[in-house]
Amino acid sequence: MPRARGFRRALLYELAVLAMLIGIGAALVLASQWHPMPETPEVQTMEAPARDRDLLTPQEKEWARESGVGSYWYDGTHWVDEGLPSEYWR
Numbered sequence: 001m002p003r004a005r006g007f008r009r010a011l012l013y014e015l016a017v018l019a020m021l022i023g024i025g026a027a028l029v030l031a032s033q034w035h036p037m038p039e040t041p042e043v044q045t046m047e048a049p050a051r052d053r054d055l056l057t058p059q060e061k062e063w064a065r066e067s068g069v070g071s072y073w074y075d076g077t078h079w080v081d082e083g084l085p086s087e088y089w090r
Contacts, residue, residue, distance in 0.1 A: 047075055
């Protein structure tokens with residue numbers, strides 16, 4: 001009988017250690033997931049208002065008709081649009 005009591009006590013200690021390790025692991029996961037909310041970025045304004053139809057020059061419209069890819073410069077940035085709708089090519 002003393003041997004069974006020792007086995008139960010060892011099992012109880014093992015379960016207590018397991019519960020403690022699970023709690024420590026959960027605390028570590030929660031601590032690693034926490035982060036402060038990022039700051040709200042400032043609003044960027046464009047130098048010139050956007051006009052959809054005047055983005056492509058006549059030469060760029062011809063290239064877009066031939067290749068199906070439109071590329072243009074706007075606000076100091078070069079844009080390439082592979083899915084440019086055909087109304088921009090006319």
